Amino acid sequence: MVLELADIQGNILRGYSFPRAIHLFVAFPDADAGRRLLRALVPQVQTAARWDERPETALNVALTYAGLRLLGADDECLPGALREPIAQRAPTRLGDDLRTWRGELGRGKAHALVLLAGDGWAFAQRLRTLRTLLDEHGVEVGFEQRTEALADQREHFGFADGFGQPAVEGTDHRRAGQGEPEEYGSWRDIKAGEFVHGYEDEDAQTETAPLLRNGSFMVYRKLEQDVERFRSYLDREADHYCATVGVNHGTDPDTAHAYARELVAAKLIGRWRDGVAVELAPERDPAEAHALRHESVGEPDNDFRYADDRDGRRCPVGAHVRRANPRDSARATAQTRRHRIIRRGMPYEEGDARGLVFICFNASFERQFETVQRLWCDDGNAFGLGRDQDVLFASGAGSGKLTIPGEPPHFARAERGLVTTRGCEYLLMPGLRALRALAEGGER
Amino acid sequence: MKLLDTLRQLTRGAGNQRWGAHSLLILAPIGDGAREDLLGELARCEHDSPLAGLAEVHFARWVVIDQLKTGFADAPKRPSRLDRPYLLFSADYTPAPGDGTLLERLAEVGAAVWNHCDGFPPDGPARVDYLAAHRCDTTLYYAGYPDATPARVKTAVARRDALTRFVLDHRDERDAATLQRAYLKEAARWF
Numbered sequence: 272m273v274l275e276l277a278d279i280q281g282n283i284l285r286g287y288s289f290p291r292a293i294h295l296f297v298a299f300p301d302a303d304a305g306r307r308l309l310r311a312l313v314p315q316v317q318t319a320a321r322w323d324e325r326p327e328t329a330l331n332v333a334l335t336y337a338g339l340r341l342l343g344a345d346d347e348c349l350p351g352a353l354r355e356p357i358a359q360r361a362p363t364r365l366g367d368d369l370r371t372w373r374g375e376l377g378r379g380k381a382h383a384l385v386l387l388a389g390d391g392w393a394f395a396q397r398l399r400t401l402r403t404l405l406d407e408h409g410v411e412v413g414f415e416q417r418t419e420a421l422a423d424q425r426e427h428f429g430f431a432d433g434f435g436q437p438a439v440e441g442t443d444h445r446r447a448g449q450g451e452p453e454e455y456g457s458w459r460d461i462k463a464g465e466f467v468h469g470y471e472d473e474d475a476q477t478e479t480a481p482l483l484r485n486g487s488f489m490v491y492r493k494l495e496q497d498v499e500r501f502r503s504y505l506d507r508e509a510d511h512y513c514a515t516v517g518v519n520h521g522t523d524p525d526t527a528h529a530y531a532r533e534l535v536a537a538k539l540i541g542r543w544r545d546g547v548a549v550e551l552a553p554e555r556d557p558a559e560a561h562a563l564r565h566e567s568v569g570e571p572d573n574d575f576r577y578a579d580d581r582d583g584r585r586c587p588v589g590a591h592v593r594r595a596n597p598r599d600s601a602r603a604t605a606q607t608r609r610h611r612i613i614r615r616g617m618p619y620e621e622g623d624a625r626g627l628v629f630i631c632f633n634a635s636f637e638r639q640f641e642t643v644q645r646l647w648c649d650d651g652n653a654f655g656l657g658r659d660q661d662v663l664f665a666s667g668a669g670s671g672k673l674t675i676p677g678e679p680p681h682f683a684r685a686e687r688g689l690v691t692t693r694g695c696e697y698l699l700m701p702g703l704r705a706l707r708a709l710a711e712g713g714e715r
Numbered sequence: 716m717k718l719l720d721t722l723r724q725l726t727r728g729a730g731n732q733r734w735g736a737h738s739l740l741i742l743a744p745i746g747d748g749a750r751e752d753l754l755g756e757l758a759r760c761e762h763d764s765p766l767a768g769l770a771e772v773h774f775a776r777w778v779v780i781d782q783l784k785t786g787f788a789d790a791p792k793r794p795s796r797l798d799r800p801y802l803l804f805s806a807d808y809t810p811a812p813g814d815g816t817l818l819e820r821l822a823e824v825g826a827a828v829w830n831h832c833d834g835f836p837p838d839g840p841a842r843v844d845y846l847a848a849h850r851c852d853t854t855l856y857y858a859g860y861p862d863a864t865p866a867r868v869k870t871a872v873a874r875r876d877a878l879t880r881f882v883l884d885h886r887d888e889r890d891a892a893t894l895q896r897a898y899l900k901e902a903a904r905w906f
């Protein structure tokens with residue numbers, strides 16, 4: 272199976288790892304202006320084709336349903352999830368409270384999203400050129416978002432992030448532990464059709480429409496993180512942990528507390544802050560606790576499974592990464608391979624507000640992203656955890672507790688408001704041919 | 716009707732019951748031009764489901780089937796096409812003691828939905844006959860709790876929530892005897 276890399280947009284199958292990006296949600300004044308702009312942008316779009324020398328900046332384009340309609344796309348092939356206005360869908364399907372949304376993001380006005388990534392002078396220069404181009408076409412920027420990578424691949428809660436990704440068939444940058452677990456410790460790549468339309472997926476389906484071929488559905492969520500609240504939450508849980516479970520290393524109280532903090536954080540997320548998987552290292556040296564927050568291990572080991580850890584004594588069953596990718600855990604998740612997502616999020620900072628622009632790519636919003644968010648993160652039933660929720664997404668619908676199994680177990684309180692959704696958009700990031708067809712379409 | 720006959724033939728002999736778990740599947744053709752209205756009615760049901768009051772039902776749903784899926788691996792060489800959209804209803808349930816059958820209750824509470832189906836009688840017991848006539852064997856279905864009634868499941872969930880609250884409220888209690896007394900007092904309310 273050969274992927275048509277030159278027809279697939281960049282950053283889907285392989286992350287750019289640029290330190291900076293800007294996301295411009297734009298509205299076309301009318302269809303013709305939209306097409307003219309697309310014609311100008313298409314030759315600039317960064318594809319997934321291998322580069323000899325890394326470009327200094329990269330530009331990509333995605334379209335909302337409103338944009339696709341305006342451009343006269345044949346929309347028969349588009350799923351309900353994309354058609355439905357996101358402000359209507361998010362409350363029922365994603366549990367969002369629209370009162371927490373801010374600005375124009377997700378308000379139905381945007382037709383397209385132009386993404387520019389890069390750094391330094393080249394980035395600033397290209398952004399200026401891009402803005403001029405938008406102006407010339409009478410295209411208005413309704414919402415814009417800047418993102419900036421933190422040192423050591425961290426997100427704002429202090430965890431190294433971004434390396435837990437599916438290994439995709441036909442790409443050459445996969446690592447053990449990222450695909451589908453098979454016998455004798457081996458891993459099989461996930462079929463490309465789970466992420467890019469027009470290739471075989473895990474259900475052996477390849478059928479697609481020209482509009483979707485080599486395209487991918489994109490989830491865009493602005494998630495604000497309350498860093499202060501997370502910090503004090505961990506402090507309280509560490510107090511409790513020290514008093515009940517205890518840190519039995521003959522360590523002095525300060526070190527014990529610092530370690531308990533790191534341990535609780537790691538058990539709830541499923542990775543230590545430096546990225547090491549809790550499943551592989553359920554304990555660390557308490558003296559290391561402080562260092563975990565600053566040291567980087569580059570590419571942490573991903574080669575682990577959960578089947579031998581049914582009760583979650585090593586990595587709790589309800590830990591964020593174990594929910595989001597249960598690998599070979601039993602129960603309702605036997606079909607993990609049909610619910611994988613490629614994450615391309617990046618941190619942002621706006622004054623006091625910090626957070627993650629969560630971006631993910633999948634072939635089906637419902638089966639992949641929404642299933643992971645709703646059934647696996649926002650509820651525990653699929654894992655035999657009742658109403659326990661992911662530590663990051665605690666809400667009124669949850670049990671209010673999280674369990675760290677052990678002797679004795681630690682029952683953590685769930686803290687609401689750690690992560691708040693500020694807006695959401697569903698888009699299609701089309702293949703190059705489809706983008707060109709849209710740019711030419713209906714032209715007289 | 717040909718589709719229903721074929722289905723019946725294919726599934727003849729297969730049961731709609733495994734242990735205490737019963738299954739109900741009804742497949743009815745949607746009336747000409749009624750599809751959009753039906754979707755509107757179903758959207759209303761999402762907020763205020765007429766099925767919510769059926770004590771014996773664990774899980775139930777209506778699904779509009781526009782067309783059969785074709786083009787998948789091992790699909791039949793000559794794919795069947797539906798000549799019209801169908802409304803599928805499926806439920807798993809534990810029969811409740813007392814008067815009437817589930818079909819009777821469904822014909823009443825679900826009338827606003829099945830009204831959009833071809834030939835659904837305007838009123839009367841004929842509606843129950845209609846649903847019975849459009850029933851198919853299920854053959855393969857899933858029941859989370861084959862031996863428990865929905866009421867028992869709900870009670871169990873409520874107790875689990877109460878236990879969770881108890882655990883959180885008492886997680887700082889270090890004295891075993893005090894904790895035990897509190898637990899016995901709390902648990903006495905559950906049984």
Ligand code: HEM
Nearest residue numbers: 430431432433434435436494542592595596627643644690
């Ligand atoms: C502010 C919100 C979030 C934070 C702070 C966060 C944090 C993390 C961290 C620290 C990791 C481990 C690093 C890695 O595997 O790359 C991770 C992994 C992951 N997260 Fe999140 N996450 C957030 C939101 C989400 C959301 C909304 C989803 C999807 C619904 C999600 C799905 C995943 C998945 C699939 C993995 C990889 C698991 C694996 O393959 O083992 N995350 N996240």
